[in-house]
Amino acid sequence: MTSHEQIHFDGRAETYETEIGQEYPQALKWWLLRKYSSEGEQVVDVGGASGRHAIELACVNRDVTCIDLSFGMLKKMSVRDSFDALENFQKPKPIVAKAQSIPLASQSVDLAYCYATLLLMHDQDKAISELVRIVRPGGHVIVDIARPWNFGWLYWRRHYRKLGFPGIFPLSNKATGKLFSCLGCYPVETIATGFLTQLLYLPYVEQKTSLRHWIHRNGEGPDLDGKVTAKVPLLANREYIVLRKEKRI
Numbered sequence: 001m002t003s004h005e006q007i008h009f010d011g012r013a014e015t016y017e018t019e020i021g022q023e024y025p026q027a028l029k030w031w032l033l034r035k036y037s038s039e040g041e042q043v044v045d046v047g048g049a050s051g052r053h054a055i056e057l058a059c060v061n062r063d064v065t066c067i068d069l070s071f072g073m074l075k076k077m078s079v080r081d082s083f084d085a086l087e088n089f090q091k092p093k094p095i096v097a098k099a100q101s102i103p104l105a106s107q108s109v110d111l112a113y114c115y116a117t118l119l120l121m122h123d124q125d126k127a128i129s130e131l132v133r134i135v136r137p138g139g140h141v142i143v144d145i146a147r148p149w150n151f152g153w154l155y156w157r158r159h160y161r162k163l164g165f166p167g168i169f170p171l172s173n174k175a176t177g178k179l180f181s182c183l184g185c186y187p188v189e190t191i192a193t194g195f196l197t198q199l200l201y202l203p204y205v206e207q208k209t210s211l212r213h214w215i216h217r218n219g220e221g222p223d224l225d226g227k228v229t230a231k232v233p234l235l236a237n238r239e240y241i242v243l244r245k246e247k248r249i
């Protein structure tokens with residue numbers, strides 16, 4: 001059965017962002033992927049869309065699988081010039097599937113990550129369990145989690161509800177801490193963003209002021225928003241969390 005999400009993202013496939021993006025934290029997402037994977041390793045991008053990160057990772061010799069519930073997104077990946085330019089053995093393998101039920105063997109990959117997707121799921125704990133399940137002991141999972149003490153999520157909830165989605169589902173520190181520990185993994189790096197970015201969602205601020213210019217900068221090093229949010233992580237909009245799966249699980 002085709003879900004509302006599939007129809008929506010199939011419709012966005014043609015115009016969805018294909019560049020990694022230079023503004024921090026887009027650059028941060030890419031920096032984390034490079035830092036926690038090595039050449040030849042098996043990497044799985046969940047909610048990978050049209051290969052925004054998957055193709056770039058394949059270009060630096062990671063063995064990539066790109067999972068998405070949208071057939072349209074994965075089809076778009078397979079017709080991109082940068083995909084075509086790769087040797088067959090290097091091309092990311094597309095799999096149409098839901099994050100909550102990943103059709104890969106347990107403990108079969110080195111790194112699994114999911115960016116800008118978990119917040120859409122009311123049952124994101126299932127998706128996070130799946131990411132942890134497929135990673136080998138000692139391997140890593142990278143996720144971004146929307147946090148509740150920031151009104152950015154109110155903006156995005158309104159945005160997605162208008163599009164017919166149930167909403168946005170931020171998770172508290174307490175909830176994720178408990179979940180990670182039940183799953184036998186622990187955070188090795190956490191980077192908070194978005195305390196100042198929430199101001200851009202106020203009426204007219206983005207259009208009428210140069211606030212974005214002041215709080216955001218290109219590059220992997222924290223911009224003003226990143227530096228300020230690091231001091232008040234409880235008030236972050238988004239936390240990028242790298243988990244290590246314990247060896248004994």
Ligand SMILES: C[S@@+](CC[C@H](N)C(=O)[O-])C[C@H]1O[C@@H](n2cnc3c(N)ncnc32)[C@H](O)[C@@H]1O
Pocket residue numbers: 005009010017046047048049050052067068069070073097098099100114115116117120121
């Ligand atoms: C907002 S895009 C994020 C794409 C990319 N990860 C990024 O960082 O830009 C969300 C993607 O996740 C996919 N998606 C949404 N819900 C999903 C689910 N439950 N399982 C798998 N993919 C899902 C959508 O089809 C879409 O391609």
